[in-house]
Amino acid sequence: MSTKQASALAGKFSEIVGKDNVMTSENDRYAYSYDSAVLDPVMPGLVVRPTSSEALGRVVALCNEHGLPLTVRGAGTNLSGGTIPLPGGVVVLTNGLTRILEINEEDLYAIVEPGVVTASFAQEVARRGLFYPPDPGSQTVSTIGGNVAENAGGLRGLKYGVTKDYVMGMEFWDVDGRLIKSGSRTVKGVTGYNLHGLMVASEGTLAVFDKIILKLVPPPQAAKSMLAVFDSIAAASETVAAIIAAKIVPATLEMMDNFTIRTVDNFRHAGLPIDAAALLLIEVDGHPGQVADEAGVVERICREHRAREVKVAGDAAERNTIWQARRDALPALANLKPTCVLEDATVPRSKIPAMIAALDEISKKFQLTIGTFGHAGDGNLHPTILTDKRDKKEWLRVEKAIEEIFNQALALGGTLSGEHGIGLAKAGFLIKETGRATLDFSARLKKALDPKNILNAGKMAA
Amino acid sequence: MADIKKLAEMLKKLDDKLVSCMRCGMCQAVCPLFKETGRETDVTRGKLALLNGLAEQMLKDAKGVNEIVNRCLLCGTCQVNCPSGVQIVDIFLEARAILTGYFGLSPVKKAIFRGMLANPRFFNLLTTMGSTFQGVFTKKADELLGSSCARFNAPVVADRHFNSLATRPLRKTVGALDTPAGESGLRVAFFPGCVVDKMYPQVGEAAIAIFKHHGVGVYLPENQACCGIPVLTSGDRPTFDQLIEMNLALFADREFDYLVTPCASCTATIKELWPHYYGGERANLEKLALLGKKTLDITEFIADHLLSAEDQPAAQPTTETVTYHDPCHLKNSLGITRQPRQLIAAAGRTLVEMNEAGKCCGCGGSFNVAHYEISKKIGTAKADNIIASGAATVATSCPACMMQMTDMLSRRNKGLRVRHVIELYAEGLHRELVVKPQGGLPERA
Ligand SMILES: Cc1cc2nc3c(=O)[nH]c(=O)nc-3n(C[C@H](O)[C@H](O)[C@H](O)COP(=O)(O)OP(=O)(O)OC[C@H]3O[C@@H](n4cnc5c(N)ncnc54)[C@H](O)[C@@H]3O)c2cc1C
Ligand code: SF4
Ligand code: SF4
Numbered sequence: 001m002s003t004k005q006a007s008a009l010a011g012k013f014s015e016i017v018g019k020d021n022v023m024t025s026e027n028d029r030y031a032y033s034y035d036s037a038v039l040d041p042v043m044p045g046l047v048v049r050p051t052s053s054e055a056l057g058r059v060v061a062l063c064n065e066h067g068l069p070l071t072v073r074g075a076g077t078n079l080s081g082g083t084i085p086l087p088g089g090v091v092v093l094t095n096g097l098t099r100i101l102e103i104n105e106e107d108l109y110a111i112v113e114p115g116v117v118t119a120s121f122a123q124e125v126a127r128r129g130l131f132y133p134p135d136p137g138s139q140t141v142s143t144i145g146g147n148v149a150e151n152a153g154g155l156r157g158l159k160y161g162v163t164k165d166y167v168m169g170m171e172f173w174d175v176d177g178r179l180i181k182s183g184s185r186t187v188k189g190v191t192g193y194n195l196h197g198l199m200v201a202s203e204g205t206l207a208v209f210d211k212i213i214l215k216l217v218p219p220p221q222a223a224k225s226m227l228a229v230f231d232s233i234a235a236a237s238e239t240v241a242a243i244i245a246a247k248i249v250p251a252t253l254e255m256m257d258n259f260t261i262r263t264v265d266n267f268r269h270a271g272l273p274i275d276a277a278a279l280l281l282i283e284v285d286g287h288p289g290q291v292a293d294e295a296g297v298v299e300r301i302c303r304e305h306r307a308r309e310v311k312v313a314g315d316a317a318e319r320n321t322i323w324q325a326r327r328d329a330l331p332a333l334a335n336l337k338p339t340c341v342l343e344d345a346t347v348p349r350s351k352i353p354a355m356i357a358a359l360d361e362i363s364k365k366f367q368l369t370i371g372t373f374g375h376a377g378d379g380n381l382h383p384t385i386l387t388d389k390r391d392k393k394e395w396l397r398v399e400k401a402i403e404e405i406f407n408q409a410l411a412l413g414g415t416l417s418g419e420h421g422i423g424l425a426k427a428g429f430l431i432k433e434t435g436r437a438t439l440d441f442s443a444r445l446k447k448a449l450d451p452k453n454i455l456n457a458g459k460m461a462a
Numbered sequence: 463m464a465d466i467k468k469l470a471e472m473l474k475k476l477d478d479k480l481v482s483c484m485r486c487g488m489c490q491a492v493c494p495l496f497k498e499t500g501r502e503t504d505v506t507r508g509k510l511a512l513l514n515g516l517a518e519q520m521l522k523d524a525k526g527v528n529e530i531v532n533r534c535l536l537c538g539t540c541q542v543n544c545p546s547g548v549q550i551v552d553i554f555l556e557a558r559a560i561l562t563g564y565f566g567l568s569p570v571k572k573a574i575f576r577g578m579l580a581n582p583r584f585f586n587l588l589t590t591m592g593s594t595f596q597g598v599f600t601k602k603a604d605e606l607l608g609s610s611c612a613r614f615n616a617p618v619v620a621d622r623h624f625n626s627l628a629t630r631p632l633r634k635t636v637g638a639l640d641t642p643a644g645e646s647g648l649r650v651a652f653f654p655g656c657v658v659d660k661m662y663p664q665v666g667e668a669a670i671a672i673f674k675h676h677g678v679g680v681y682l683p684e685n686q687a688c689c690g691i692p693v694l695t696s697g698d699r700p701t702f703d704q705l706i707e708m709n710l711a712l713f714a715d716r717e718f719d720y721l722v723t724p725c726a727s728c729t730a731t732i733k734e735l736w737p738h739y740y741g742g743e744r745a746n747l748e749k750l751a752l753l754g755k756k757t758l759d760i761t762e763f764i765a766d767h768l769l770s771a772e773d774q775p776a777a778q779p780t781t782e783t784v785t786y787h788d789p790c791h792l793k794n795s796l797g798i799t800r801q802p803r804q805l806i807a808a809a810g811r812t813l814v815e816m817n818e819a820g821k822c823c824g825c826g827g828s829f830n831v832a833h834y835e836i837s838k839k840i841g842t843a844k845a846d847n848i849i850a851s852g853a854a855t856v857a858t859s860c861p862a863c864m865m866q867m868t869d870m871l872s873r874r875n876k877g878l879r880v881r882h883v884i885e886l887y888a889e890g891l892h893r894e895l896v897v898k899p900q901g902g903l904p905e906r907a
Contacts, residue, residue, distance in 0.1 A: 025523070025526060026521055026522065026523050026526070027503060027512055027521065027523055027526045027527060027530060028501075028502075028503055030511065030512060030515050030520070030521060031501075031502035031503045031508040031511060031512065032502060033511075034485055034511060035485065035487075036484070036485050036486050036487055038484075041511070041515075041520075049500070075487055075490060076487055076502070077486065077487045077488075093500075095500045096500070117491075119491075138486070138487070138488065140488065140491035141487055141488055141490040141491045330545060331545035331546065331547070334484055334486075334545055334546040334547070335482075335546060335547040338478075338481040338482050339481070339484070340484050340546070388481070389481075390477075390481060
């Protein structure tokens with residue numbers, strides 16, 4: 001697809017979205033050639049920014065009419081290349097569509113435009129005394145559209161689920177620019193195919209989301225946080241399993257390995273136990289009485305499983321210190337080396353010790369620095385490879401290490417990606433996990449919905 | 463004009479710093495400019511990517527990149543929040559120097575930087591002729607004068623609501639000072655900065671009154687040069703060095719405990735940017751490092767060196783409510799947020815926090831002149847927050863922020879006053895005198 005073709009159509013796009021919302025200059029286009037994945041940039045031919053639903057639909061239709069590749073872009077924070085356009089293609093921005101259309105306190109749902117920023121939405125919901133739990137680390141910038149398209153998770157995934165658990169319904173544009181409706185404002189609803197379910201994690205390859213109906217829940221009344229220190233990863237993992245076996249589902253159950261502990265402590269000098277093999281950071285929430293009970297049980301389980309020390313946060317400040325350490329994990333690691341590759345291979349939680357051992361092996365074998373932290377409660381680890389992508393030799397080893405991480409995760413009965421998506425980065429590995437038949441089925445689906453293959457071609461298996 | 467390959471090579475020098483940006487995009491959450499425009503080229507991630515693209519010769523439109531890099535408040539908000547610890551402001555300043563070296567300085571900037579700022583006497587003379595001057599400005603003169611900090615162009619250009627030039631600048635009302643340490647045992651060098659000298663002499667007078675009250679000796683030499691921030695941000699390194707040297711000649715070998723300024727930008731510049739970016743004689747580096755160490759923001763000096771815990775609140779409480787705006791150069795560059803608030807309390811005022819007190823006011827030095835419309839949008843958001851706080855007065859600790867907030871608030875006609883924190887503190891001392899005559903406050907300047 002040539003940039004020429006796209007820019008020849010700039011006038012037509014301008015008619016739809018206004019001249020100011022069409023960007024054609026080299027510099028403007030370059031600024032939409034990348035996202036947060038460590039991949040090479042690709043120059044789009046045109047960038048358009050619709051500011052109404054109707055304009056969004058017409059933009060999609062115009063692209064389809066001319067067979068122009070189209071990539072929808074929210075905040076461009078996905079870690080898998082999902083918003084890297086095709087050469088000369090059209091990037092469609094959603095940050096002109098940022099209205100919260102309704103927050104319904106009686107029926108516990110909200111309707112938002114796709115460009116609404118996750119944290120601003122959660123904040124607005126909280127102001128009404130309600131709760132929208134999905135909290136990806138990028139929530140201060142990520143968009144609801146991007147969250148749905150990647151099925152984003154977060155720290156609260158274990159107890160509260162991930163984005164897909166909150167999508168009640170949706171309106172989206174098909175490639176012909178026709179508005180498709182799926183789901184409803186009601187808790188129950190079985191009218192037609194579960195198309196909105198299909199849209200979740202579709203990474204911009206099947207349709208373009210317009211309005212999204214999200215479920216809201218009442219907020220927990222109380223919470224208690226604690227930090228447990230372990231001398232072995234195995235003991236920490238057994239603790240995780242024991243907590244779940246005791247029928248307690250903490251809101252958050254995070255782990256940090258020794259390398260990450262040392263790095264974080266060096267970053268903020270928060271007095272973390274730098275000789276510990278692992279830390280568990282745990283929060284239980286709910287009714288005050290239940291919280292007190294569960295916190296007691298969790299503390300006991302930690303001690304029974306050889307926790308060297310358990311610190312229970314006594315007040316808000318102490319609670320904040322615990323979670324600051326977790327929030328610091330990525331920044332602290334990222335500060336060490338120029339390039340930071342954040343992976344999200346996920347295994348059943350009982351396999352965490354095996355996975356950590358495998359990561360240790362991999363880091364030795366390829367002589368790479370890998371810090372691991374993540375959502376121990378749901379087996380979603382973030383092995384983080386620290387490198388310098390300019391070092392070509394090392395980069396080759398990084399690529400091999402990533403492949404090996406995927407292989408290990410699959411061998412342990414896990415999955416390629418817990419929350420960051422497939423995009424360009426993992427498209428080639430999909431077949432390993434799902435098999436030929438699954439890819440063919442997906443391809444047929446894609447072909448039926450997007451015959452000209454304009455929607456984010458090359459992402460996923462499409 | 464040299465060829466673009468050469469430019470790319472020069473930008474390659476920034477590679478080690480550029481590479482630490484992991485493109486996470488978290489800067490989108492905090493950049494005040496991006497908040498208004500939603501354009502990736504306005505946010506840090508986009509700017510860094512473009513610099514990288516230019517260095518890698520993937521882009522041809524260097525002029526466009528230059529404009530984009532200059533379209534930034536240099537507020538540093540992205541830097542303090544960047545998870546990857548990218549030295550963003552440093553990259554921007556270096557890039558501006560490289561790009562200015564390549565494209566040359568605009569004739570207008572050349573005239574003001576090299577003709578005026580580098581000649582403090584002439585600069586002073588011109589501004590003293592203020593009122594005769596003020597009526598005759600054209601658009602061009604607006605740009606000319608706007609590119610210095612002391613934007614003494616009065617309310618005549620476009621629809622701006624500027625303070626007029628003070629009819630009697632600080633150097634006339636106070637003049638030069640050289641007094642020994644008093645009761646406090648401390649002696650400071652006072653660097654009022656261009657804006658205080660020429661536009662808000664009352665802030666300088668408040669400082670002098672405070673020093674007198676606390677028995678602090680003052681060294682205030684004549685013909686201080688601009689701190690150089692407008693010059694540095696425009697990439698004019700030779701003039702920057704020249705201004706530093708002029709100031710160094712006045713301050714380097716004198717006896718004083720601290721160099722104190724009432725201007726957040728001057729403080730940050732002297733403390734951090736002088737030692738870092740000075741490109742002149744090596745022999746001066748040590749002096750600059752020493753001077754930087756001795757340099758304090760005035761609120762920090764008063765709160766941490768003159769007040770003891772039992773002093774507070776010093777003044778008879780009033781019913782006046784005050785809200786405080788954190789200047790970027792204090793909060794982001796120096797991490798100072800407590801001391802100004804402490805002084806407001808010590809002045810007997812009730813502090814009511816506004817929403818987003820730490821968000822940039824949109825001034826950004828010459829950004830305000832080059833991009834007035836966006837600057838106004840960002841400033842209007844600030845004005846909204848100030849008004850919503852319900853306070854009668856907004857205080858801050860940077861005269862450039864004072865100018866911007868005055869402009870933005872006066873359009874709203876809400877009768878709010880814009881004050882420097884130390885003006886309030888000095889008034890508090892005055893009231894204290896009324897209540898406790900033994901307090902020993904000198905008559906007000
Ligand atoms: C620092 C950091 C921390 C992160 N932490 C987490 C985490 O904790 N959990 C997690 O799950 N992810 C995390 N991520 C990854 C990323 O933020 C999420 O995938 C997020 O959901 C992406 O949102 P976005 O608005 O940036 O989407 P984008 O990156 O802009 O887009 C993502 C995908 O969605 C598609 N898309 C966007 N809008 C639409 C639409 N309206 N219609 C159709 N398709 C659309 C795009 O085409 C693309 O394929 C993190 C990323 C970073 C940089
Ligand atoms: S927050 Fe820092 S690392 Fe992330 S994109 Fe912005 S500048 Fe780069
Ligand atoms: S310095 Fe301020 S205006 Fe410039 S990119 Fe950073 S946050 Fe935005």
